[in-house]
Amino acid sequence: MREGRPAAFYALAALFALFVLFLYGPMITIVLLSFQGPEGGLTFPLHGVSTHWFRKLWNDGLPNVDIWSAFARSAWLGLVVMVLTVVLSLLAGLAYRKRFAGSDALFYVVVASLIVPSIVVSLGIGLEFRLVDDAVKKHAPAFLSDGYDTAMGLFSSALGAHLTWTLPFGLLIMFAIFNRFDPRYEEAARDLGATPWQTLWHVVLPIIGPSVVGVGLFGFTLSWDEIARTSQAIGYHNTLPLELQGQTTTVTTPVIYALGTLTTAVSFAVIAVALTAMLTLRRRQARLGSAAGKGLL
Amino acid sequence: MTAKGITERGVPAWAQALPLAGVFALFFVVPLVLTVMVSLWNYNAYEIVPDITARNYWEAFEGCANRLLSATPELCTTLKTYLTTLRICLTVWLITLALGFTIAYFLAFHVRSLTVQIVLFLICTIPFWTSNVIRMISWIPLLGRNGLVNQALVTTGLAGEPVEWLLFSDFAVIVAFVHLYTLFMIVPIFNSMMRIDRALLEAAYDAGASGWQTLSNVVIPLAKPGIVIGSIFVLTIVMGDFVTVGVMGGQQIASVGKMINTQMGNLQFPPAAAHAVVLLASVLVLIWGLTRLVDIRKEL
Numbered sequence A: 001m002r003e004g005r006p007a008a009f010y011a012l013a014a015l016f017a018l019f020v021l022f023l024y025g026p027m028i029t030i031v032l033l034s035f036q037g038p039e040g041g042l043t044f045p046l047h048g049v050s051t052h053w054f055r056k057l058w059n060d061g062l063p064n065v066d067i068w069s070a071f072a073r074s075a076w077l078g079l080v081v082m083v084l085t086v087v088l089s090l091l092a093g094l095a096y097r098k099r100f101a102g103s104d105a106l107f108y109v110v111v112a113s114l115i116v117p118s119i120v121v122s123l124g125i126g127l128e129f130r131l132v133d134d135a136v137k138k139h140a141p142a143f144l145s146d147g148y149d150t151a152m153g154l155f156s157s158a159l160g161a162h163l164t165w166t167l168p169f170g171l172l173i174m175f176a177i178f179n180r181f182d183p184r185y186e187e188a189a190r191d192l193g194a195t196p197w198q199t200l201w202h203v204v205l206p207i208i209g210p211s212v213v214g215v216g217l218f219g220f221t222l223s224w225d226e227i228a229r230t231s232q233a234i235g236y237h238n239t240l241p242l243e244l245q246g247q248t249t250t251v252t253t254p255v256i257y258a259l260g261t262l263t264t265a266v267s268f269a270v271i272a273v274a275l276t277a278m279l280t281l282r283r284r285q286a287r288l289g290s291a292a293g294k295g296l297l
Numbered sequence B: 001m002t003a004k005g006i007t008e009r010g011v012p013a014w015a016q017a018l019p020l021a022g023v024f025a026l027f028f029v030v031p032l033v034l035t036v037m038v039s040l041w042n043y044n045a046y047e048i049v050p051d052i053t054a055r056n057y058w059e060a061f062e063g064c065a066n067r068l069l070s071a072t073p074e075l076c077t078t079l080k081t082y083l084t085t086l087r088i089c090l091t092v093w094l095i096t097l098a099l100g101f102t103i104a105y106f107l108a109f110h111v112r113s114l115t116v117q118i119v120l121f122l123i124c125t126i127p128f129w130t131s132n133v134i135r136m137i138s139w140i141p142l143l144g145r146n147g148l149v150n151q152a153l154v155t156t157g158l159a160g161e162p163v164e165w166l167l168f169s170d171f172a173v174i175v176a177f178v179h180l181y182t183l184f185m186i187v188p189i190f191n192s193m194m195r196i197d198r199a200l201l202e203a204a205y206d207a208g209a210s211g212w213q214t215l216s217n218v219v220i221p222l223a224k225p226g227i228v229i230g231s232i233f234v235l236t237i238v239m240g241d242f243v244t245v246g247v248m249g250g251q252q253i254a255s256v257g258k259m260i261n262t263q264m265g266n267l268q269f270p271p272a273a274a275h276a277v278v279l280l281a282s283v284l285v286l287i288w289g290l291t292r293l294v295d296i297r298k299e300l
Helices: A007-034 A052-060 A067-095 A103-115 A118-139 A154-179 A184-191 A196-224 A240-247 A255-289 B003-008 B013-039 B055-060 B064-069 B077-110 B114-129 B132-137 B148-155 B170-194 B198-206 B211-240 B243-248 B256-265 B269-293
Strands: none
Touching: A007 A255, A007 B077, A007 B114, A007 B132, A007 B170, A052 A255, A067 A154, A067 A196, A067 A240, A067 B013, A103 A154, A103 B013, A103 B211, A118 A154, A118 B013, A118 B211, A118 B256, A118 B269, A154 A196, A154 B013, A184 A196, A196 A255, A196 B114, A240 A255, A240 B132, A240 B243, A255 B114, A255 B132, B013 B269, B055 B269, B064 B077, B077 B114, B077 B170, B077 B211, B077 B256, B114 B170, B132 B170, B132 B243, B170 B211, B170 B243, B198 B211, B211 B256, B211 B269, B243 B256, B256 B269
């Protein structure tokens, strides 16, 4: 390329800096405001520095909402969604390296799931479960319908709703991973007599491991703050973001910022764990992988 | 050995894809079919009744034609809601496209080291992994009546008194959308740009093209697949949204998604399903229009 920076570079760099400020500025604001003293309000200026609002959140929660149950529900759901997203995407990713009947149709369905508005998907799942509920109440034998209320819930309808959102990301990432994967490693393993399971466990997974962690990161974080797809498919007990959404106009103290800081901290912790795991796995690869073949050359 | 060797040993491919296919059948395909079906059902105060009727579609747009064609033409509520949604959607699309393209262009062509590129790209991506609602709430201390922006406006004398339309308004909704979803433009456009052969830019330069000519004749055409994919993301998310419009609009602005959400809350399932079908159709028309601009399959 040509020598020196063109003038456009400085203009674009300035725009980029502004964009980053636009991205992070508001987040930093509420973190600052959540550490105010007891007489702090929803806006600047800051009134002292303390952990008052975090203590208040810990002791009292939010008015009218059992925030800690919602917190636990979201965390559990996020973990289950993460595990299922990793396992199902990995399996399907392996399947797509070969041919199978209906692979094109399945691919279009997965992409469509990413594109169809979330409210439509959510409404559909809600309707599906209501129709099932009605059918069970009307037609099922007494031992089933007695005391039956609804099949909707955190680990049925809400879990399904979350998976329709996380799996497309997972599968697309898997495609990217396997596009770069060198199949000769597998062939070498097979030639040495490894079974398919041994090949997967000792060869494929250690190589793609860091990227699979990335799929898990998407699985948890997308589930952790999902609202639109969950909204009509949740049943009685809301997840944390759904509760938060309802509280935005009713809570008028910095306690809502404290909760915001806390959930953002959870997100950042998850991102940090994922990135650390990726780096550790990469380093392990470099350490264990580098010796192979050296003696031959 | 060929790929065939893999198929002969181990688990067959269809069995590996089955769990994923099952999830999408149960939680995506069947629900969509049921939505179309229920949109044709009848209902009364107590229950929904299997039927084939156009009632829900008819009632959704009831009186719209009369009012439009009357002596003093006006829009009915439903049409107004659809138009508001479409207006917000197009505004957000234009802003995120311009901003996302510029950011991606900077990252792809002006940042020269791969490490710096990855780090800057990660900086753009990290907020995507944090909570959307929190990111919306975090605008309150900035845009509120006594927020930072108003404090700045009043102290500098740009405004005599605090400006009211910053929060809980169309403006706030659009700011939040741009804040949340510009990333959906940056990622695919950046991806397309990274595939552009740098020799083409050199060739354009050597042939005497100005920076703008290179941009419009080389970069933009080659970045089109990314532009279209990003646009599809942003348009479909904004068209169906009810959370951002609700929170940032102070629950005062109507959108199609909010209308559906409200009807579901009132247990009016068939009308909600009818609106969902109309919404889905509108989104598909938008996507169809976009893919007319560029043949994605040819470009890939």
